[in-house]
Amino acid sequence: MRYNEEKATALACRFLELAGGELEDLKLMKLMYLAEREAIRLRNVGITGDRMVSMKNGPVLKHTLDRLTPLDQIDPGGVWREYIEIPARWEVRLKRPFPPEKALSRGELTIADEIWKGHGNKSKWQLVELTHTFDEWRDPGESRRPIQFQEILIGLGFDDVTVKSRTAEHNAADAMDLLLNDGA
Numbered sequence: 001m002r003y004n005e006e007k008a009t010a011l012a013c014r015f016l017e018l019a020g021g022e023l024e025d026l027k028l029m030k031l032m033y034l035a036e037r038e039a040i041r042l043r044n045v046g047i048t049g050d051r052m053v054s055m056k057n058g059p060v061l062k063h064t065l066d067r068l069t070p071l072d073q074i075d076p077g078g079v080w081r082e083y084i085e086i087p088a089r090w091e092v093r094l095k096r097p098f099p100p101e102k103a104l105s106r107g108e109l110t111i112a113d114e115i116w117k118g119h120g121n122k123s124k125w126q127l128v129e130l131t132h133t134f135d136e137w138r139d140p141g142e143s144r145r146p147i148q149f150q151e152i153l154i155g156l157g158f159d160d161v162t163v164k165s166r167t168a169e170h171n172a173a174d175a176m177d178l179l180l181n182d183g184a
Contacts, residue, residue, distance in 0.1 A: 001049035001177055003063045006103045008048040009080045011035060012064070013098035014112045016084070018120060021094045025068045025087045029060050030127035035115045036061060037134075039108065040149075041156050044166050045173065047108050052147040054138050058131030059147055068092065 015031045016023055023031075036046040050061035067080045068087055085093040100109055119127060131137060135155035136147045150167045158166065 001045055001174065002181060003051070004049045004103075005063075005067075006079050007108075008032070008050060008061070008064045008067070009083055010098050010100050010103035011047055011108070011112055012080075012092075013083055013094060014100050014104070014109065015116060015120075016092065016094040017097060018113075018116045023092050024124050025090050025092050026057060027122075027124040027127060028092050029065060029068065030058065030124065030131060031115055031119060032061055032064060033059055033131065034119060034127075035112050037152060037156070038111050038115060040152055042111070043107070044170055047104070047111065052136075052152065053144040054136070054140050054147055055144055056139065056142065057128045059134060059137045062144070 011032055012028060015028055032048070033052070036048060036050065036052070039045065039047045048061060048064065050063050052059055053062045053065075067078075067084075083095050083098045085095055100112075104112070119130075122130070136151040137155075138145055149170050150163050153163045153166055
């Protein structure tokens, strides 16, 4: 699955709405990572299609992190910028509500809501500590290290047979997505 900025925007907006319209960027990133990881556990596919990387403060969603930086030049006119302000002093603010059902399924909304219920009251540093306990995270120092799909499955506690099966299924879906979208 390729990165879907609309789904990433909808997920971020959901968390921002649940928080009253504002969150620290690191906390938002951790909540989004937890939701993506939970979706993989439940459905073998993430919500946003983002790639995951290890950074000093734990695992993050690569392309979504780019949208949280003021220097993001990937798509300054994209849907993210339409609904979410560029962070000022680490605070991310909602510009206007995004109707979540426009981009997210009921199951994806349920995942987001459950992540919020379980972790929304935690500080960004508590979430950093939590994600540092995940097996897929390796401290890369000041750089980024890609996290492979099978590392997430292993981190979620799946046995070797399940990891191989689910990774093969995931890779086949990625190949089909690439085939279908390259022709578009």
